[in-house]
Amino acid sequence: MASTETSTTSTTNDFSGGKPAPESGYxxxxxxxxxxxxxxxxxxxxxxAAAVSALVVMVTSKQTKLIPIIVAPSLQSxxxxxAKFQYSPAFIYLVAALSVTCLYSIITMLVSLxxxxxxxxxxxxxxxxxLFDTLMAGVMASATGNAGSVAYIGxxxxxxxxxxxxxxxxxxFCRHVGSSAAVSLVASIVxxxxxxxxxxxLYRRCR
Amino acid sequence: xxxxxxxxxxxxVRHGTGDEGKTQAGAGFSAGILRLLVVAMTLVAALVxxxxxxxxxxxxxxxxxxxxxxxxxxxxxxxxSAFVYFIVANAIAFAYSACSLAVVVLKRGSRxxxxxxxxxxxxxxxxxxxxxxxxAAAFGVLGRYGNSHVGWTKVCNVFGRFxxxxxxxxxxxxxxxxxxxxxxxxxxxxxxxxxxA
Numbered sequence: 001m002a003s004t005e006t007s008t009t010s011t012t013n014d015f016s017g018g019k020p021a022p023e024s025g026y027x028x029x030x031x032x033x034x035x036x037x038x039x040x041x042x043x044x045x046x047x048x049a050a051a052v053s054a055l056v057v058m059v060t061s062k063q064t065k066l067i068p069i070i071v072a073p074s075l076q077s078x079x080x081x082x083a084k085f086q087y088s089p090a091f092i093y094l095v096a097a098l099s100v101t102c103l104y105s106i107i108t109m110l111v112s113l114x115x116x117x118x119x120x121x122x123x124x125x126x127x128x129x130x131l132f133d134t135l136m137a138g139v140m141a142s143a144t145g146n147a148g149s150v151a152y153i154g155x156x157x158x159x160x161x162x163x164x165x166x167x168x169x170x171x172x173f174c175r176h177v178g179s180s181a182a183v184s185l186v187a188s189i190v191x192x193x194x195x196x197x198x199x200x201x202l203y204r205r206c207r
Numbered sequence: 208x209x210x211x212x213x214x215x216x217x218x219x220v221r222h223g224t225g226d227e228g229k230t231q232a233g234a235g236f237s238a239g240i241l242r243l244l245v246v247a248m249t250l251v252a253a254l255v256x257x258x259x260x261x262x263x264x265x266x267x268x269x270x271x272x273x274x275x276x277x278x279x280x281x282x283x284x285x286x287x288s289a290f291v292y293f294i295v296a297n298a299i300a301f302a303y304s305a306c307s308l309a310v311v312v313l314k315r316g317s318r319x320x321x322x323x324x325x326x327x328x329x330x331x332x333x334x335x336x337x338x339x340x341x342x343a344a345a346f347g348v349l350g351r352y353g354n355s356h357v358g359w360t361k362v363c364n365v366f367g368r369f370x371x372x373x374x375x376x377x378x379x380x381x382x383x384x385x386x387x388x389x390x391x392x393x394x395x396x397x398x399x400x401x402x403x404a
Contacts, residue, residue: 087356090345127399134330134391138384141334145341149289150349154357160286161350163359188334195330199395203323206402 036201041112043197047190048105054183055098061085061176065169083166083173090150091177094184097143101187104136123205130198137191144184151177238393239311241386245304248383249336252376253297256284256343259372263365282366289346290373296339297380300332300387326394329387336384343377 064082071077085091108129115125154174157165167174260283266275284290307325350370353361363370 083356088354089348123399123402127395130395131392134333134388137330138333138337138388141337142341142344145292145338145343146345148338149292149342149345152288153346153349153359156288158287160282161360161362163349164357166357188338192330192334195391196327199326199330199398200323202395202398202402206398 036197037112037115040194040197040201041109041116043190043194044105044109044112047187047194048102048109050183050187050190051098051101051105054180054187055095055102057176057183058085058091058095058098058180061173061180063170063173067169083170085177088150090146094143094147094180097139098184098187101136101140101191104132108132123202126198126202126205130195130202133191133194133198137188137195140184140188140191144181144188147177147184148181151181235397238390239308241390241393242304242308242311245383245386245390246301246308248379248386249297249301249304252380252383253294253301255372255379256290256297256376257294259284259369259376261366261369265365280365282362282369284373287346289342293339293343293377293380296335297383300336300383303328303332304387322394322398326391329391329394333384333387333391336380336387340377340381340384343373343380347373347377 062082062084064080066078067081068076068078085095111125111129151174153163153165154177155165155167157163260281262279262281264277265280267278268275284294307328311325347370349359349361350373351361351363353359
């Protein structure tokens with residue numbers, strides 16, 4: 001199943017990879033519109049993988065450290081401080097967006113499988129997919145920007161408003177958050193690619 | 208776009224009914240209005256954010272025995288990388304939507320118009336603008352509420368006007384990006400209508 005799927009995906013990829021100018025679809029109207037749902041399914045699988053891994057990495061980012069504080073010049077004490085993603089509303093937003101994207105990608109993978117199975121997928125389904133893909137792309141892009149912005153302040157700090165960087169203290173937390181933001185960026189790019197693919201497919205269908 | 212869609216329906220192989228052509232033209236007209244709104248709003252958002260600057264005298268206690276020393280402190284958008292990204296994203300979206308508005312208006316007479324490249328670039332711009340908004344909004348929330356867990360104090364109690372300008376700019380840019388999203392959906396509605404009818 002997997003091998004045939006990848007081979008078909010690659011052939012579909014080749015077909016749309018050498019994508020000619022959009023006018024060629026108009027010049028040769030007799031050719032039936034290609035079923036790009038194999039590529040669609042592959043992208044949705046990638047989206048699911050990216051969303052799940054970003055979610056897991058973000059949720060497991062908790063780190064507890066002993067922070068030395070100087071109580072008196074001769075006396076040093078330690079306090080236990082932990083860093084969790086729940087401490088920042090931006091990261092909570094990212095986790096929520098990633099969860100929604102996970103669920104959405106599972107549902108649309110089933111839709112995509114159904115479209116592969118059916119001989120000629122309806123343009124209505126393509127249209128609905130584009131609608132929700134665009135919405136999800138907006139949500140994921142804003143969540144990625146959100147988390148990326150906070151993670152950047154955590155990495156570099158901001159001297160103008162006296163916000164200290166925390167990544168020198170919480171190394172593991174920072175690595176987890178940074179990787180999660182990077183993988184969410186991949187997920188939002190995949191969503192934009194899905195919009196592009198579906199609109200190309202819809203465009204090929206219209207006379 | 209309005210005439211391009213009209214041409215595609217009425218002047219193409221198929222002849223649509225007059226009613227259909229009217230709704231297509233209406234959709235094209237509203238798409239043009241939306242695009243114009245995006246142009247104006249991204250420009251306003253970028254300008255408001257870029258010109259937001261406020262200087263306040265902040266009293267700093269140098270030593271317990273000395274009186275507090277007033278020090279001028281300036282807040283500018285360029286001090287924060289998130290706001291710089293926001294300005295750049297809005298400027299790019301402004302340049303793109305102005306160009307696409309020109310293309311849409313100039314290519315009214317062509318057969319199929321340039322729906323596909325424009326809606327693809329629209330989708331990319333949706334991503335760019337939303338991520339810029341998210342970045343600036345995260346920074347704004349930090350500035351307004353602070354984060355006690357990592358000791359980032361809020362700054363909006365000091366720089367009130369700067370914070371209000373930044374908030375207004377983010378809200379305007381958010382409306383612009385929702386408009387851009389509506390544009391993508393609207394052009395897909397047009398394509399869907401033509402492909403299924």
